[in-house]
Amino acid sequence: MPVTDITTDPENLTMTLVADFAAPADRLWRAFTEPEQLERFWGPPGWPSTFTEFDFTVGGRARYHMTSPQGEKSRGSWEFLKIEPEATFEVLDSFVDEDGSPTEGFPPMRMVFTFTSTAGGSRMVNTSHFVSVEALEQSVAMGAVEGSRMAMDQLDAVLQDLREYAQGKGTRTELLDDQHVRITRLIEGPRDLVWRAHHEPELLQRWLLGPDGWQMVECEVGDTYRYVWQQGDDESTRFGFEGETVLSEPTRRAVTTEKMIGMEGPGTLNDLQLYEENGATLLTLLIEYPSRELRDMILATGMTEGMEASYARLEATVIAA
Missing domain, CATH: 3.30.530.20 (START domain)
Structure with a gap:
């Protein structure tokens, strides 16, 4: 399994996920920055994503929804805050309604993705920054830790040629x-x-x-x-x-x-x-x-x-x- 560590830090209001892959860093970067590939793993099994908008520029936005087996939809939005090609990007991640407006009671979080080469391939570190301890605990209670692990565990199939x-x-x-x-x-x-x-x-x-x-x-x-x-x-x-x-x-x-x-x-x-x-x-x-x-x-x-x-x-x- 690619995920090697998931750590929550209430003092610094962060949750950090570390995952290692056999693929090179530039291939890993493309998996996270091309919507047709993101759709294959951004969401735990049973909740696949559909990206309806993806403007990968600083100030641009991405909108997506994850659909449960019963048809229930969980909608999200990213605002791209920083992009350093093939190295890192940063987004403001929000729960949104059908019109794209932020959902009340769910404060946005800042997510930083970094990509580095390793001796065996590449490493992705995803650090989520929360506005309060309550927001961090709310995310954990909603299954963010296990859901993130299961989502990232789907990436091996994306990074390799399908055959x-x-x-x-x-x-x-x-x-x-x-x-x-x-x-x-x-x-x-x-x-x-x-x-x-x-x-x-x-x-x-x-x-x-x-x-x-x-x-x-x-x-x-x-x-x-x-x-x-x-x-x-x-x-x-x-x-x-x-x-x-x-x-x-x-x-x-x-x-x-x-x-x-x-x-x-x-x-x-x-x-x-x-x-x-x-x-x-x-x-x-x-x-x-x-x-x-x-x-x-x-x-x-x-x-x-x-x-x-x-x-x-x-x-x-x-x-x-």
Whole structure:
């Protein structure tokens, strides 16, 4: 994990994050100063950012919003106070409303980003300056420490060439905490086709099958969905999942609920995000489980291996066609 230290200092009213990366400093600088790259990591998993304005000049402003899986938006604004190319920049960071006006009760903070070369690559230091101890404590209480760590931990995928980062690694499963699992898989194909493959029944039934020998015998999609599989002609093996669409941002993001048909109790929340680079698509699936116990039970079924079989089939039978 790139974050090596996060320190809060009530006496000096600061919070400082230090992170080290294998990439050179100029590459790290571009990740923080180009909005299309910032959108990939500025926000913890499940709260990706969208930058609607980015005037990277002293006195210029950037505006963005982070969107939760349920569609809730948290809006922010940067005013650029100082820029020293490839070395440092400083912003006044504010919570804002839909019109861009500062949100009452949330004082702005001054953030300083510095970038230096190291023997192994580069280091980023982000120091946030608060107006009072109360403002610092408010930020910490809102999850700033852990949220910042999780956001920066997404940067490795941004700094590397997408194929270099993911090619040959297959489907990867990461345990983020007791309730969240992140699945990643590189798909050799354009994002719009990967999106269609997740939303059109005739395509879904060609790849979303798990291990060989299974077939999807029911496939209903829309605001609600229902998938049912069986092994060969044996109807006694039938099982399925159903759910509803919570958020849809074609062709970038889709959030759905998921529950095994006939099972009592809460299900999962599945946050699918797609990012394309040079004709390849990085598929990220963030799964929120209602408990650690259910998470472990589902992972123990061989979920990752089944997903890899399906994603490999997606490339071979859908994208290649």
